[in-house]
Amino acid sequence: xxxxxxxxxxxxxxxxxxxxxxxxxxxxxxxxxxxxxxxxxxxxxxxxxxxxxxxxxxxxxxxxxxxxxxxxxxxxxxxxxxxxxxxxxxxxxxxxxxxxxxxxxxxxxxxxxxxxxxxxxxxxxxxxxxxxxxxxxxxxxxxxxxxxxxxxxxxxxxxxxxxxxxxxxxxxxxxxxxxxxxxxxxxxxxxxxxxxxxxxxxxxxxxxxxxxxxxxxxxxxxxxxxxxxxxxxxxxxxxxxxxxxxxxxxxxxxxxxxxxxxxxxxxxxxxxxxxxxxxxxxxxxxxxxxxxxxxxxxxxxxxxxxxxxxxxxxxxxxxxxxxxxxxxxxxxxxxxxxxxxxxxxxxxxxxxxxxxxxxxxxxxxxxxxxxxxxxxxxxxxxxxxxxxxxxxxxxxxxxxxxxxxxxxxxxxxxxxxxxxxxxxxxxxxxxxxxxxxxxxxxxxxxxxxxxxxxxxxxxxxxxxxxxxxxxxxxxxxx
Numbered sequence: 199x200x201x202x203x204x205x206x207x208x209x210x211x212x213x214x215x216x217x218x219x220x221x222x223x224x225x226x227x228x229x230x231x232x233x234x235x236x237x238x239x240x241x242x243x244x245x246x247x248x249x250x251x252x253x254x255x256x257x258x259x260x261x262x263x264x265x266x267x268x269x270x271x272x273x274x275x276x277x278x279x280x281x282x283x284x285x286x287x288x289x290x291x292x293x294x295x296x297x298x299x300x301x302x303x304x305x306x307x308x309x310x311x312x313x314x315x316x317x318x319x320x321x322x323x324x325x326x327x328x329x330x331x332x333x334x335x336x337x338x339x340x341x342x343x344x345x346x347x348x349x350x351x352x353x354x355x356x357x358x359x360x361x362x363x364x365x366x367x368x369x370x371x372x373x374x375x376x377x378x379x380x381x382x383x384x385x386x387x388x389x390x391x392x393x394x395x396x397x398x399x400x401x402x403x404x405x406x407x408x409x410x411x412x413x414x415x416x417x418x419x420x421x422x423x424x425x426x427x428x429x430x431x432x433x434x435x436x437x438x439x440x441x442x443x444x445x446x447x448x449x450x451x452x453x454x455x456x457x458x459x460x461x462x463x464x465x466x467x468x469x470x471x472x473x474x475x476x477x478x479x480x481x482x483x484x485x486x487x488x489x490x491x492x493x494x495x496x497x498x499x500x501x502x503x504x505x506x507x508x509x510x511x512x513x514x515x516x517x518x519x520x521x522x523x524x525x526x527x528x529x530x531x532x533x534x535x536x537x538x539x540x541x542x543x544x545x546x547x548x549x550x551x552x553x554x555x556x557x558x559x560x561x562x563x564x565x566x567x568x569x570x571x572x573x574x575x576x577x578x579x580x581x582x583x584x585x586x587x588x589x590x591x592x593x594x595x596x597x598x599x600x601x602x603x604x605x606x607x608x609x610x611x612x613x614x615x616x617x618x619x620x621x622x623x624x625x626x627x628x629x630x631x632x633x634x635x636x637x638x639x640x641x642x643x644x645x646x647x648x649x650x651x652x653x654x655x656x657x658x659x660x661x662x663x664x665x666x667x668x669x670x671x672x673x674x675x676x
Contacts, residue, residue, distance in 0.1 A: 206454035207434055208380060210340060213457045214333040214366055215376035219325035220642075222332060226461040227640045228610070230328055233335070234636035235613050236296050236468055237289055237306040238654060242621035242632075243472075243543055244291030245270040245655075249406070250284075257284035257410075268318065268652040278315035279417050282364075285311040285655075287410035292543055293525045294620050296466045297475050299576050299603060300452075301342025301359060302350045305466055307409040308360035309334030309367045312417050314650050316371040324648045328639055330370035335463040337383065338363025344434060344441065346448020347576065351511065353444055357392020357408035362433075364416025372424050384429025385419035387440050397514060402522040468602040468613065472543045472620060473525040476509035478600040479581035480528060484535055486595045487585055493593070495537040500562045500586040503528065507567035508575045517560060524549045532583075533560040543620055574598070610637070628653065 222230070244250055250271045257269070261280035269281045270288045289295055289307045296306045313330045316322070342359040349355065365386035369379045392412070396404045423429060434440050434453055441450055449455075471481050480503055487493070505528070515527035524530055524546055533556045534549075535541040550556055571580040584594040599605045608616065617629055632654045638644050 205432055205435065206451070207383065207432060208376075209454040209457065210337065211380040211383065212376045213454075214336055214370070215374065215379045217329045217333055217370075219328055221458075222328060222642075223461070224642070225464055226332060227328070227642065229461075229464045229466065230331060231636050231638075231640040232468070232608075232610055232613055233296060233306050233331065233463060233466060234310065234639060235610075235617065235633060237310045238632045238636065239613070239617045239620050240292065240295040240307070241270040241285060241289040241655070242624045243294050244288045245621075246623055247291055247547070249291055249403075250288045253284050253287045253406070253410070257281070268650070268655040270655050278312070278319055279414060281318070282311040282315040282413045282417060283410045285314065286413040287406040290406045290409050292472055292546060292620070293474060294469050294472045294543070296468055298339050298342065298462075298466050299579075300465070301339040301355060302347075302576055303338065303342045303355040303359055304409065305335050305338050305360075305363060305463075308338060308356060308363045308412045308416070311409075311413050312364050312368045313371055316368060316417075317648055317650055321647045321649075322371065324639065324644045324646060326371065327648055328644075330367045332461055332463050333370045334363045334367030335466065336461065337366035339462040339465065340453050341434065341440070343452035344448050344450045345444065345446045347508070348445045348447030351445070351508075352394060354392035354394055354405070354408050357412050358390040358440070358444060360392075360409055360412030361386040361390045361415045361419070364413045365419040366416075368417045368420035369423065372420055374420065374423060378423045380431060381427065381429040382420045382423035384431060384433040385422050385427065386416050387430060387433035389415035389419065390440060390444070394512075397512070397526070400523075402515075402520070402526060405522075465604055467600065467604065468608040468616075470601045470608070470616075471531075471541060472546050473531050473541070474513045475600070476513045476579070477505075477528045477531060477581075478602070479579045479597040480505055480509075480532060480583055481535060481541065482601050483581055483583040483595040483597045484532055486597075487583065487593055488536070488539060491585075491593050493585060493587060495559060497587050497589070498536060498559075498562065498585050499588045500564070501532065501536065502564050502566065502584040502586070503532065504566045504568040504571070504582040504584075506571035506575045506578075506580055507569065508572065509579065509581075510565060510567050517557070518549065518551060521546070521549055521551075524551075528565055529560045529563045530556070532563055533557075536585075543622070610640075628656070 257280040261277040269284045342355045365382045369382045392408045515523045518524045518527045578598040580598045582596040
């Protein structure tokens with residue numbers, strides 16, 4: 199049997215368990231603040247939806263009792279695990295949460311919810327919270343990169359690697375040492391699951407439960423390790439570990455290569471469209487053509503989209519019949535953008551599914567999987583959009599990187615501008631409280647106990663119920 203000291207899993211666990219706040223670089227702290235603001239924006243974007251109420255009910259049914267931990271949408275739950283479960287799902291509802299190109303997963307929604315929930319019930323320092331988030335990103339993204347495309351073709355990496363990301367973040371919050379953290383990750387790996395089959399079977403509403411289950415399993419693994427339960431040591435590289443069992447084909451050395459050279463949280467990308475990230479380069483290219491050539495919708499005779507084949511395995515809905523399918527329909531999203539000039543959260547929340555104009559325009563759009571673009575994935579998401587105009591001209595634009603990728607990132611100012619666009623029902627005052635709290639994590643000298651203000655989780659409607667009550671600094675709360 200391989201000795202524990204020879205395992206990349208042990209080196210990764212030792213690194214994250216030994217992280218100190220002073221080791222976090224200025225660029226890491228900056229991206230940490232951005233990741234927190236991005237997550238709150240995603241959570242508030244979904245907080246007022248009917249689906250959010252259903253998710254709150256599920257979490258409440260699993261953990262009944264007195265409500266104490268805040269959840270997006272103004273329902274407090276008694277157990278941190280319930281609050282984290284609900285918040286993970288709610289912050290994935292509008293598809294505006296962050297992502298990582300190489301790991302092919304959404305890290306924030308599986309890392310930040312358990313950290314927030316565990317900070318509510320015990321005195322935790324800002325430094326511990328900062329390290330917990332950074333550690334969760336580190337473990338989750340390295341796991342996702344190692345698992346690679348072969349895994350992603352069959353499994354939703356946010357659900358599988360997400361369980362380990364949640365376990366790592368939870369373990370730091372619970373004060374686990376390197377040995378116990380290794381056990382927590384081994385236990386989480388046992389519960390790492392998330393089939394894409396739901397997409398094939400038209401059950402796209404179930405996607406938001408994947409990060410919720412990952413958070414539930416990751417937190418449970420951390421609690422179990424704290425209680426002394428052992429977990430697999432070679433949870434990735436063992437003969438029956440994740441890599442072999444779940445069709446891993448990525449660079450397994452990603453698990454521990456270059457530890458400390460640059461934190462993985464700095465590689466996370468930010469969404470600029472409220473839809474599946476696999477079609478961003480198509481939308482970016484189409485937007486560029488609208489901005490530079492200004493064609494009217496009735497001037498466009500046909501639209502040809504050449505895109506990397508992997509995109510169409512996930513964004514596979516030809517034309518949506520439910521709101522949940524809209525984000526995964528490239529033709530619908532492009533038709534909306536090219537006919538209206540915009541594609542925003544309102545278009546996703548109340549899509550014009552039966553619009554004869556949109557359907558007619560959608561009939562002009564052809565999606566073509568380009569084999570030549572496949573080899574560059576996931577580093578590049580190459581797509582070419584060509585508009586054939588009625589006057590005989592053809593205009594084209596090719597994009598290889600998405601706006602929001604590390605090559606073209608959104609900075610703090612961009613995220614502040616984006617927040618009210620993606621969460622338009624949240625008051626300017628509430629967004630200021632959220633932004634100020636998130637921004638404080640960029641300060642190297644931030645110290646003291648941190649209890650996240652419950653007002654940051656309040657839903658727009660409920661926030662009108664009571665003003666100036668407690669932790670929100672004068673912000674309306676429920």
